[in-house]
Amino acid sequence: MSYDLSALTEALLRAATKAGADAADALVVEGTSISIDVRNGTLEQAERSEGIDLGLRVLVGQRASVVSASDTSPDTVAQMAERAVAMAAEAPEDPYLGLATPEQLAKDWDIDALALADPASEPTPAHLQDLAARAEASAAGFEGISQVQSASAGYGARKIHLAASNGFSAGYARTDIGVSVVAITGEGTDMERDYAGETRIFAADLPGPEEIGALAAERTLSRAGARKPPTGAFPVLYDERISSALVGHLLAAASGGAVARGASWLRDALGTQVLPKGLSIIEDPHRQRISGSRPFDAEGLPTQRRAIVDDGVLTGWTLDLATGRKLDMPSTANAARGTSSGPSPSVTNVALTQSDQTRDDLIADMGTGLLVTSMIGASINPTTGDYSRGASGFWVENGEIAYPVNECTIAGNLRDMLMRMTPANDARAHLSRVVPSLLVEGLTIAGS
Numbered sequence: 054m055s056y057d058l059s060a061l062t063e064a065l066l067r068a069a070t071k072a073g074a075d076a077a078d079a080l081v082v083e084g085t086s087i088s089i090d091v092r093n094g095t096l097e098q099a100e101r102s103e104g105i106d107l108g109l110r111v112l113v114g115q116r117a118s119v120v121s122a123s124d125t126s127p128d129t130v131a132q133m134a135e136r137a138v139a140m141a142a143e144a145p146e147d148p149y150l151g152l153a154t155p156e157q158l159a160k161d162w163d164i165d166a167l168a169l170a171d172p173a174s175e176p177t178p179a180h181l182q183d184l185a186a187r188a189e190a191s192a193a194g195f196e197g198i199s200q201v202q203s204a205s206a207g208y209g210a211r212k213i214h215l216a217a218s219n220g221f222s223a224g225y226a227r228t229d230i231g232v233s234v235v236a237i238t239g240e241g242t243d244m245e246r247d248y249a250g251e252t253r254i255f256a257a258d259l260p261g262p263e264e265i266g267a268l269a270a271e272r273t274l275s276r277a278g279a280r281k282p283p284t285g286a287f288p289v290l291y292d293e294r295i296s297s298a299l300v301g302h303l304l305a306a307a308s309g310g311a312v313a314r315g316a317s318w319l320r321d322a323l324g325t326q327v328l329p330k331g332l333s334i335i336e337d338p339h340r341q342r343i344s345g346s347r348p349f350d351a352e353g354l355p356t357q358r359r360a361i362v363d364d365g366v367l368t369g370w371t372l373d374l375a376t377g378r379k380l381d382m383p384s385t386a387n388a389a390r391g392t393s394s395g396p397s398p399s400v401t402n403v404a405l406t407q408s409d410q411t412r413d414d415l416i417a418d419m420g421t422g423l424l425v426t427s428m429i430g431a432s433i434n435p436t437t438g439d440y441s442r443g444a445s446g447f448w449v450e451n452g453e454i455a456y457p458v459n460e461c462t463i464a465g466n467l468r469d470m471l472m473r474m475t476p477a478n479d480a481r482a483h484l485s486r487v488v489p490s491l492l493v494e495g496l497t498i499a500g501s
Contacts, residue, residue, distance in 0.1 A: 058214035068134035074111035078217035088207040089181040108392025113141040121393040149378040159355035162348035170226040171255045181206040191266025192236045202235040221353035234269040245276035279457035281501035288422035289496045297486040309376035318438030334362040338401035345402040345485035354386035371398045404487035407478045412490045417452035438467035461500040
């Protein structure tokens with residue numbers, strides 16, 4: 054069933070006003086998802102879900118509350134508004150609450166130019182099963198692969214509409230399709246596994262399932278015979294598969310919410326050097342066919358390209374309206390929200406400056422150290438930036454990969470680590486976070 058999302062948001066706003074709200078905004082999301090799993094070439098599990106979620110935020114003076122539901126009936130809409138207003142009356146006051154003014158709102162955009170939804174027909178379950186089965190067969194066909202743990206294909210389509218009592222009302226659609234494979238080599242305690250997965254907005258952009266399965270198998274086979282690396286201080290090369298996590302720690306620390314709470318190791322770093330000179334982090338929410346793109350944020354402000362870090366210098370925080378008011382700064386149009394929560398700051402698409410060096414160049418330069426391809430767990434102090442994570446990957450000796458490693462921990466301090474990093478040139482352009490492999494000098498490795 055297809056709903057008129059604009060009409061639903063307007064109904065929520067009318068109900069909020071009738072219930073006594075001074076201001077309100079409403080978010081409605083209608084979605085469909087299909088997930089197919091295969092094992093040994095046959096269907097193992099198939100799931101399809103369709104639904105709609107309604108979210109309403111009401112402001113009563115400087116108090117606010119958020120309610121959500123999955124029923125679109127007029128009675129439910131009225132009850133949502135009444136409960137939200139009653140809850141807001143009991144909420145603590147927040148002097149920084151408030152919707153955008155009409156002058157701040159996005160007014161002109163070309164949603165089609167962002168290409169966030171594939172106009173092609175929804176794939177059939179049989180087609181998704183075929184993709185998963187072909188990926189599984191490709192991985193299983195490699196000598197040394199003892200089993201394929203999972204092979205999956207999925208599709209999602211969502212329609213989103215946001216409206217507020219300040220006059221804003223707009224929406225757009227998103228789609229995605231993906232295939233993933235997890236393969237295993239070895240038996241018993243000698244088992245090792247790895248994976249490959251690809252997701253795209255447009256089905257035509259998705260790599261072939263055989264290619265995805267082959268990559269999963271090759272990665273898995275390269276893990277055979279893994280052992281612990283030596284303990285000591287060594288350079289660490291974060292593979293492109295996981296390097297965005299390192300940049301993600303900087304982005305989290307540059308969030309206005311963390312800074313306003315005093316819970317950021319970058320809280321005193323605005324206008325200072327946080328990356329080596331020559332490196333920048335650029336946010337661009339208007340990239341075509343990219344999952345993080347959006348024409349406006351969750352408060353109706355126009356999104357725009359900006360430099361979070363420019364030539365190594367931290368230029369600003371990531372802000373929504375409330376955190377901007379707390380820090381006496383304008384919003385950077387980075388509000389994000391779900392139907393059951395209010396706005397909070399969140400980045401969209403980011404890209405880190407790349408170099409002219411390949412990953413192999415950096416491996417040769419590091420001499421002896423660790424190439425990390427997978428990380429588990431995290432112990433990160435948000436106030437000091439002290440960093441410790443479990444890792445696996447490959448030990449490098451004399452500038453060449455020597456053997457696979459597992460069950461080790463890498464530790465350091467994020468402020469120091471980021472200032473000692475060197476990027477490669479292997480970032481994948483289709484990702485929302487375009488970050489290449491990163492070589493970081495002088496980390497502590499705890500292994501054997």
